[in-house]
Amino acid sequence: MKLLIPTLIFLLAGCSAETSESDTFDLPFLEIEHVIEISESEDLLLSSITNLLVDSEGDLILVDGSQRLVYAVNSNGKFIQQIGRHGSGPGEYQFPGIVALSNDNQLHIFDFSSQSVINYTKENGEWNFDSDFGVNFSEYGFFSTFFPAGNQEFYVVTNPMIASDDESESVVRKINNQGKVVQDSIYSYPQNERFTVIGENGPSMAMTIPNMHRQGRFNVDFEGNQYFGWTDSLTILRKSPEKSSFVPVVHIDANNLPFTDATRDSILSRYSVILENNNQARRDLISSFPDTKPVYSDFKIDDEGRIWVQMFNEEEDTEWVLFSDEGEPLYRVSLPDRNNLRTIRHGNIYSVENTEEGLPVINIYSIIS
Numbered sequence: 001m002k003l004l005i006p007t008l009i010f011l012l013a014g015c016s017a018e019t020s021e022s023d024t025f026d027l028p029f030l031e032i033e034h035v036i037e038i039s040e041s042e043d044l045l046l047s048s049i050t051n052l053l054v055d056s057e058g059d060l061i062l063v064d065g066s067q068r069l070v071y072a073v074n075s076n077g078k079f080i081q082q083i084g085r086h087g088s089g090p091g092e093y094q095f096p097g098i099v100a101l102s103n104d105n106q107l108h109i110f111d112f113s114s115q116s117v118i119n120y121t122k123e124n125g126e127w128n129f130d131s132d133f134g135v136n137f138s139e140y141g142f143f144s145t146f147f148p149a150g151n152q153e154f155y156v157v158t159n160p161m162i163a164s165d166d167e168s169e170s171v172v173r174k175i176n177n178q179g180k181v182v183q184d185s186i187y188s189y190p191q192n193e194r195f196t197v198i199g200e201n202g203p204s205m206a207m208t209i210p211n212m213h214r215q216g217r218f219n220v221d222f223e224g225n226q227y228f229g230w231t232d233s234l235t236i237l238r239k240s241p242e243k244s245s246f247v248p249v250v251h252i253d254a255n256n257l258p259f260t261d262a263t264r265d266s267i268l269s270r271y272s273v274i275l276e277n278n279n280q281a282r283r284d285l286i287s288s289f290p291d292t293k294p295v296y297s298d299f300k301i302d303d304e305g306r307i308w309v310q311m312f313n314e315e316e317d318t319e320w321v322l323f324s325d326e327g328e329p330l331y332r333v334s335l336p337d338r339n340n341l342r343t344i345r346h347g348n349i350y351s352v353e354n355t356e357e358g359l360p361v362i363n364i365y366s367i368i369s
Contacts, residue, residue, distance in 0.1 A: 030367065140173055
């Protein structure tokens, strides 16, 4: 059955006691301690880190988007291996785009080039190729995110490729390890305020920008619970595996901040390469500038079921707020400048920063509070 999430939020919002905005911003700061910095070494030459995951043993999976390689290092930064390699054979990839971990220590890499998911299993501390399967975009659309759903199945979030005046929906489906749809349109939600980037051969992608466009956020935690929220209001819903509907877990009365000239200039500068000689995309982008920013940009779930929400603040930057697994606001979380929080696991925060020379550095912080 197809469910429209915005309607679901409206119906369920009254089921949870509201917390005032001041309660959120008056929270104490989470006490953290820097444990280690991991940077490139003789065995690990990094150009960028576009994804970072941590497995059940505490080893890190690093995706270097520039070099299009995947690495494993231990929690002390010691190089373990390069996972897979470039190529078109078994266990090889050209463009490792989306990466996910299953609870049973299986690693799944989606290769944009071959449109296939490559699976690796960890044995004796190293990742080895296990299997792969193709995905058919013509059957269920281009997917932007996937999460393991257990039993060798995956939740897949598919997005439209072209922005239009028609209602464009993102759809959550479940596929199996053969790439076949086993549950179509579990639910869907409209993705409005998109703009299309035109390539040499026509439309190439449809984009939204987190700090200006209202977006739907879908996530899955380590226990298989599903989460959904709209970024223009701080209501996040959760559905446990045994339930059939979402219920609100975080419900905060928070105000949207104004969309400032500084935000506008920052966005135009950030996308200058894409917009160069692409007047239609530039006009579409400018026409979609809002009056206010969304309340938050993203949220993550740690291995204790706590919810970490990346809030916007007045300085055109973001700050994280930590909620309990029952939605109670606990702490504000502030990381040093240029640190981008990637994941939280084993009582640690894992972030990535880029040095002034442009080299990525991983910082691990231990949670004390």
